[in-house]
Amino acid sequence: xxxxxxxxxxxxxxxxxxxxxxxxxxxxxxxxxxxxxxxxxxxxxxxxxxxxxxxxxxxxxxxxxxxxxxxxxxxxxxxxxxxxxxxxxxxxxxxxxxxxxxxxxxxxxxxxxxxxxxxxxxxxxxxxxxxxxxxxxxxxxxxxxxxxxxxxxxxxxxxxxxxxxxxxxxxxxxxxxxx
Numbered sequence: 001x002x003x004x005x006x007x008x009x010x011x012x013x014x015x016x017x018x019x020x021x022x023x024x025x026x027x028x029x030x031x032x033x034x035x036x037x038x039x040x041x042x043x044x045x046x047x048x049x050x051x052x053x054x055x056x057x058x059x060x061x062x063x064x065x066x067x068x069x070x071x072x073x074x075x076x077x078x079x080x081x082x083x084x085x086x087x088x089x090x091x092x093x094x095x096x097x098x099x100x101x102x103x104x105x106x107x108x109x110x111x112x113x114x115x116x117x118x119x120x121x122x123x124x125x126x127x128x129x130x131x132x133x134x135x136x137x138x139x140x141x142x143x144x145x146x147x148x149x150x151x152x153x154x155x156x157x158x159x160x161x162x163x164x165x166x167x168x169x170x171x172x173x174x175x176x177x178x179x
Contacts, residue, residue: 049089056098068093142178150175 052067059067071090074082082090097103105113140146151165151174158166165174 050085052089053092053096056092056096144176144178147174147176147178 049067049071056064067089071086071093074086075090079087154160154165154174161167164170165172
């Protein structure tokens with residue numbers, strides 16, 4: 001008696017194990033709830049394909065999957081026999097602005113991006129002027145008079161007489177780098 005009841009229950013247990021193994025992970029770290037696995041999946045009603053663009057955002061994920069499967073079956077037929085609504089729905093589901101093809105920027109984001117960029121540039125400018133205002137003055141050797149005096153001293157000492165400041169016909173600025 002026991003072996004016959006086990007043989008009757010075995011397909012049911014295997015089916016339940018298969019459902020648990022292929023079920024989507026839930027919030028409880030990937031373990032499917034027994035009540036959810038035991039609940040039968042209700043078939044999703046056929047959704048009209050006319051104006052699917054307007055309905056798409058309101059559909060549940062199961063309904064979206066059902067529409068995609070329905071369109072896969074429709075597309076297997078001759079495309080000349082498809083209605084224009086079916087062709088439009090197939091195109092929208094395949095290439096519409098949803099899922100991975102959702103636009104990065106929504107309507108009205110351009111102004112927010114502009115304000116953010118202007119704010120970042122303004123903050124950088126303020127930071128630049130605060131740092132310049134609080135920094136110590138440049139050393140005295142950066143002044144033009146100091147650099148001209150360095151040129152005169154280099155000529156007196158005959159520094160670099162072949163190609164440098166002390167050479168014949170030298171036309172460079174020497175040590176003067178400031179304006």
